[in-house]
Amino acid sequence: MDAKKSEAQPRMPPPDAAHLRKLNLNLLYPLDAILRARSLTEAGREVRLSQPAMSHALRRLREHFADDLVVHLGAEQQLTPLGLALRPEVQRVMREVEAAFNFSLAFDPMTTTGAINVATSEAIEQMLLGEVLRNLSTTAPGLTVSILPLDIARPQRALDDGADLLLLPGECALDRLETLPILNDQTSCMIWIGHPTLRDCHDLTEEQYRAARHVVARGELTESFPLDADGAEMLRARRIGIQTSSQATLPAIVIGSDLVATGSMWLFQYYASMMPLKVVTAPFARRQNPIVAQWPKHRRDPMLAWFIDQIRERRREYPRAL
DSSP: OOHHHHHSSOOOOOHHHHHHTSSSSSGHHHHHHHHHHSHHHHHHHHHOOOOOHHHHHHHHHHHTTSSSSSSTTTTEEEEHHHHHHHHHHHHHHHHHHHHHTTTOOOOOOOOOOEEEEEEEEEEHHHIIHHHHHOOOOOEEEEEEEEEEETTOOOOOHHHTTOEEEEEGGGGGTTTEEEEEEEEEEOEEEEEEEEEEETOOBBBBHHHHHHHHHEEETOOOOOOGGGOOOHHHHHTTOOOEEEESSSSSGGGHTTSSEEEEEEHHHHHHHHHHHHHHEEEEESSSSSOOOOEEEETTTTTTOOOHHHHHHHHHHHHTTTTGOO
């Protein structure tokens, strides 16, 4: 009998859930401002609250987290360790809240005034986004797109910094995100069509590769090339003649020289379609390197879906690069 009564009684929510329900979620806005601003006054100005109202909000937040969150050392305001840890989490929540309230099933690219942040590498930006971004003036004139740098070893950082979309090698993709394959790439070499010794080659031998002078982009990550152990060793042993500032300057440096560049077959074929350059097969075991688009699972955003479709259309314009 007692057991039956016990089963029929409503279950109490866990203490944490009950505690959260007592918290006014409007405090998210002052919390976000406090964790980003240089002073409480500046934070209040950002969310349009008076000094007493901000002080009251900070007091409630301190009670909730059992932490000061911010401390004042003279004229400077500093975050506590918990405050520092909270800042990216609160910013992520604020982006999700904004996305939820701005969500609409109706999307017209010609009238939208939205914004998209894309995090990717320089090479992928050039080969996939250039034409898409140039066409926005006619396809979506009110859409704002910002390109953020991507550390492929730590792609989560880009999401913490506000990225809506990641474009990256499949082997660097994050497990918990929506993932869409865009294209398959592989590692190739690029030379000037008038290269003094290799101009008639279509495939480089290991001997030719090791004997050549090479050009690399500063910050190039050899780990991003899809290679086996032998290929990785060959890459590390290259005789580097020039280190340039970025991927974009590789064509201008390779043209008229004896240099060999190693990188994306897709990107190099794009360069070769416009300039006196030639793509040759690298002496590595061939491995496909899928490039994927990733975005948070909660984003059911027709604007983002439209933008991804533009990228896929761009990829279909260069099928020979696959």
